[in-house]
Amino acid sequence: MSVHAEAIEEGHGTGSLGVPNLKLAMWAFLGSECMFFGSLIGTYFFYHDHSLAGPLPKDVFSIGITSISTFLLLMSSLTMALGVDAMRRGKALRSRNFVWGTALLGLTFVGFQVFEFHHFVTEKGLTLATSLFGSSFYVMTGFHGAHVTVGVIWLSIVGWMIHKGHFGQEKAINVEVSGLYWHFVDIVWIVIFTFVYLLEFAK
Amino acid sequence: MASIADFARAPAPTYHMARPPKTGLMDWLTTVDHKKIGILYGLSGLFYLLVGGLEALLFRIQLAVPDNDFLTGEQFNGLVTMHATTMVFLAVMPIIAAISNYFIPLMIGARDVAFPRMNAFSFWTFLFGSLLLNSSFLFGGAPNAGWFGYAPLTGSQYSGSGIDFWWTGLAMLAISSMVAGVNFIVTILNMRAPGMTLMRMPVLVWMILVIQFLLAFSFPPITVGLILLGFDRTFGTVFYQVSMGGDPQLWQHLFWLFGHPEVYVLILPSMGIVSEILPVFTRRPLFGHHAVIFSGVAIGFMGFGVWGHHMFTVGMGPIADAAFASTTAIVGIPTGVKIFNWLGTLWGGKITFPTAMLFAVSFIPMFTIGGLSGVMHSSPPIDLQQHNSYFVVAHFHYVLVGGALQGLFAGVYFYLPKITGKLLSEKLGKVHFWVFLAGMNLTFFPQHFLGNHGMPRRIYTYPADAGWNTDNMLGTIGVILMATATLVMVYNILTSWKKGKPAGNDPWDASTLEWMTTSPPPVHNFDFTPVVLSERPLWDHKRTPGFEIPVPETSESIHMPSNSWRPMLISVCILLIMVGLLTHLWPLCIVAALGIVAGVYLWVTEPA
Numbered sequence: 156m157s158v159h160a161e162a163i164e165e166g167h168g169t170g171s172l173g174v175p176n177l178k179l180a181m182w183a184f185l186g187s188e189c190m191f192f193g194s195l196i197g198t199y200f201f202y203h204d205h206s207l208a209g210p211l212p213k214d215v216f217s218i219g220i221t222s223i224s225t226f227l228l229l230m231s232s233l234t235m236a237l238g239v240d241a242m243r244r245g246k247a248l249r250s251r252n253f254v255w256g257t258a259l260l261g262l263t264f265v266g267f268q269v270f271e272f273h274h275f276v277t278e279k280g281l282t283l284a285t286s287l288f289g290s291s292f293y294v295m296t297g298f299h300g301a302h303v304t305v306g307v308i309w310l311s312i313v314g315w316m317i318h319k320g321h322f323g324q325e326k327a328i329n330v331e332v333s334g335l336y337w338h339f340v341d342i343v344w345i346v347i348f349t350f351v352y353l354l355e356f357a358k
Numbered sequence: 359m360a361s362i363a364d365f366a367r368a369p370a371p372t373y374h375m376a377r378p379p380k381t382g383l384m385d386w387l388t389t390v391d392h393k394k395i396g397i398l399y400g401l402s403g404l405f406y407l408l409v410g411g412l413e414a415l416l417f418r419i420q421l422a423v424p425d426n427d428f429l430t431g432e433q434f435n436g437l438v439t440m441h442a443t444t445m446v447f448l449a450v451m452p453i454i455a456a457i458s459n460y461f462i463p464l465m466i467g468a469r470d471v472a473f474p475r476m477n478a479f480s481f482w483t484f485l486f487g488s489l490l491l492n493s494s495f496l497f498g499g500a501p502n503a504g505w506f507g508y509a510p511l512t513g514s515q516y517s518g519s520g521i522d523f524w525w526t527g528l529a530m531l532a533i534s535s536m537v538a539g540v541n542f543i544v545t546i547l548n549m550r551a552p553g554m555t556l557m558r559m560p561v562l563v564w565m566i567l568v569i570q571f572l573l574a575f576s577f578p579p580i581t582v583g584l585i586l587l588g589f590d591r592t593f594g595t596v597f598y599q600v601s602m603g604g605d606p607q608l609w610q611h612l613f614w615l616f617g618h619p620e621v622y623v624l625i626l627p628s629m630g631i632v633s634e635i636l637p638v639f640t641r642r643p644l645f646g647h648h649a650v651i652f653s654g655v656a657i658g659f660m661g662f663g664v665w666g667h668h669m670f671t672v673g674m675g676p677i678a679d680a681a682f683a684s685t686t687a688i689v690g691i692p693t694g695v696k697i698f699n700w701l702g703t704l705w706g707g708k709i710t711f712p713t714a715m716l717f718a719v720s721f722i723p724m725f726t727i728g729g730l731s732g733v734m735h736s737s738p739p740i741d742l743q744q745h746n747s748y749f750v751v752a753h754f755h756y757v758l759v760g761g762a763l764q765g766l767f768a769g770v771y772f773y774l775p776k777i778t779g780k781l782l783s784e785k786l787g788k789v790h791f792w793v794f795l796a797g798m799n800l801t802f803f804p805q806h807f808l809g810n811h812g813m814p815r816r817i818y819t820y821p822a823d824a825g826w827n828t829d830n831m832l833g834t835i836g837v838i839l840m841a842t843a844t845l846v847m848v849y850n851i852l853t854s855w856k857k858g859k860p861a862g863n864d865p866w867d868a869s870t871l872e873w874m875t876t877s878p879p880p881v882h883n884f885d886f887t888p889v890v891l892s893e894r895p896l897w898d899h900k901r902t903p904g905f906e907i908p909v910p911e912t913s914e915s916i917h918m919p920s921n922s923w924r925p926m927l928i929s930v931c932i933l934l935i936m937v938g939l940l941t942h943l944w945p946l947c948i949v950a951a952l953g954i955v956a957g958v959y960l961w962v963t964e965p966a
């Protein structure tokens with residue numbers, strides 16, 4: 156099979172740039188996602204301090220709890236990196252454990268978010284319709300949470316494929332690419348946590 | 359002397375596929391072949407071109423005479439909105455997608471795109487999105503808030519269910535375009551034949567590469583804008599609620615941050631087509647080949663920094679106005695570079711004028727007229743006069759019809775013989791060209807004056823004593839001419855497809871790889887992977903000793919991707935989610951979302 160014919164097998168060829176198709180596609184997609192989250196976060200700040208009714212960010216955020224969930228998400232990037240590394244070195248079971256561990260940490264993060272939303276709605280009286288803050292906060296963090304959820308499902312499937320022996324060292328790219336996505340989602344959260352949560356208390 | 363007949367010597371390749379190929383209708387529904395997907399895009403685009411044209415014809419009849427009551431104001435608004443939305447998203451973009459799909463792999467010497475199933479997914483998502491959008495005519499009326507759908511007019515206080523079809527339909531088109539963008543970025547960067555360096559890529563491939571970046575990076579802002587709109591209308595958020603402090607400028611920024619790059623998505627491929635056609639029919643290399651490429655890239659980058667020129671009248675403030683005015687004027691520079699390069703190509707050429715060349719040549723002055731009026735309203739004080747008047751309508755129709763559409767027509771006459779294997783009738787082609795050119799100028803040139811005489815856009819009728827009667831009547835006659843010309847083209851396409859003269863591999867004695875294979879090409883495109891030695895591989899093969907493309911003695915073994923239902927399955931689930939949002943049937947949304955998860959699992963576990 157020529158180099159070229161091989162490149163057509165979806166995603167698994169190493170093409171003209173010397174980068175596998177799948178990885179290049181993920182980078183292009185993440186570029187697009189930067190614009191997506193950029194627009195959501197931009198909307199949040201476009202409307203910052205424009206709300207006509209309370210509660211305001213300072214009234215609802217609890218940095219302590221969110222710091223814990225942020226820490227868990229950061230740790231999940233570590234486990235993800237370890238999972239990718241293990242697969243590159245051909246240690247499938249170790250990789251599976253780290254990948255599933257990452258998914259579990261991600262799931263915990265989503266759990267925290269559900270708890271946070273629930274708390275804001277029932278205790279603090281902040282709903283989607285309360286104010287510009289409510290609308291832009293929930294939609295922005297909600298779409299981030301949805302991305303984490305997609306990541307959790309994805310990693311669970313990746314872990315399952317490793318478990319079943321479908322992904323071995325020669326297909327480490329599949330784990331690596333899910334890792335790229337995961338790190339991206341994590342970075343978006345760091346931006347949100349820093350600028351939306353922490354900065355609120357810096358003033 | 360080498361000739362393209364040499365390539366017939368190559369032994370036929372052997373295939374291996376994961377599953378036996380399907381035939382007939384089943385094949386079309388499950389195809390992952392870029393050529394078939396290209397044809398599907400092309401037929402859909404052509405269909406919607408006629409639909410959009412019919413809509414225009416209807417509202418031009420209304421505007422032909424003053425105080426007319428052929429249409430109500432409501433119907434007029436719906437038709438204008440759907441005309442623009444259809445032409446931009448459902449006619450021109452799909453025809454561009456058709457050309458990209460069919461020809462990018464052929465031009466770079468590849469067997470398919472990087473992700474064939476994702477490609478099919480893009481098509482079905484586009485098709486279902488377009489049907490959803492148009493089904494609004496049957497359920498409660500078309501969207502009627504204008505193609506740029508300014509908030510808060512699109513809010514539920516002011517607009518009916520048409521807007522729900524509009525935002526859900528457009529959201530599907532956005533998904534489709536973004537996925538296609540990623541797919542083609544990878545294809546062009548990573549699937550090039552050996553020796554096809556970036557600077558040896560045809561200009562059309564370059565322009566399509568640029569627009570894929572524009573698609574991937576400019577659709578997210580409008581997607582977010584649409585999501586916010588959908589949330590406002592469906593879940594009671596207050597993003598665009600002025601009474602809650604919402605700012606109408608938010609939507610405008612999100613829309614135009616998409617909207618301006620989008621107009622380059624529409625024009626750059628036509629610039630690429632013109633840059634491919636002029637050298638062939640002047641028998642000269644493209645003048646300043648690299649300058650044409652780099653100016654296209656520059657236009658792409660700058661396209662992200664000018665969106666505010668659509669908002670000069672909104673009151674962004676003097677600093678923003680000044681910044682956007684200068685960036686806008688500066689975009690004129692790379693545009694001018696291209697125009698002079700085309701003129702330089704024509705200069706001293708041995709020119710022949712088949713229909714493709716007529717359209718390509720007339721692209722230059724027609725586009726330039728539109729570009730010049732664009733530069734005029736890059737100046738805020740001038741734009742304050744021209745904004746929202748027919749002058750702007752004249753501007754964007756010169757660039758879109760005289761530019762983008764004429765470029766695509768040139769592409770139809772130039773490239774269709776490769777797809778059908780048959781030449782189009784030159785006689786009918788010339789009728790098409792001259793009648794269309796006359797109609798276009800009859801409609802849009804007087805609109806410059808209409809605008810300067812104060813006629814605003816989007817009014818459904820006007821008084822008899824405003825001084826606008828003649829120009830409007832001319833406009834309606836022009837549209838009838840354009841419609842007739844377009845029907846002549848459709849007739850030409852259909853009859854030539856059935857019984858046109860055989861085209862042969864290389865009817866125009868051209869210089870790029872797509873002409874070295876048969877017309878239509880075999881499923882695997884090329885019997886052997888060509889090695890590219892220059893910017894004009896086929897030209898040099900035919901004329902420059904030492905640059906012959908080597909023909910291998912041994913046969914290649916090719917892995918061909920197999921038909922798959924997965925792409926359409928996932929598109930259907932996305933459609934169902936949108937229907938669920940429209941009808942507030944939340945369980946449907948949840949089931950469809952689970953369907954997507956299942957579909958993706960089936961997708962990744964399916965042997966390609």
Ligand code: HEM
Pocket residue numbers: 506621622624625667668686687689690693728729730731732733734735736741744745746750753754757758761762
């Ligand atoms: C030389 C380059 C160009 C410049 C400087 C330019 C400038 C402008 C400006 C300032 C406006 C806003 C006018 C107003 O609403 O008051 C405008 C509108 C528009 N332009 Fe251009 N333009 C250029 C090229 C193009 C091209 C190539 C296309 C499309 C192929 C295009 C499509 C449009 C459209 C569709 C609108 C109107 C949007 C709407 O209000 O519905 N322009 N242009």
Ligand SMILES: [Cu+2]
Pocket residue numbers: 617618621664665667668
């Ligand atoms: Cu613009």
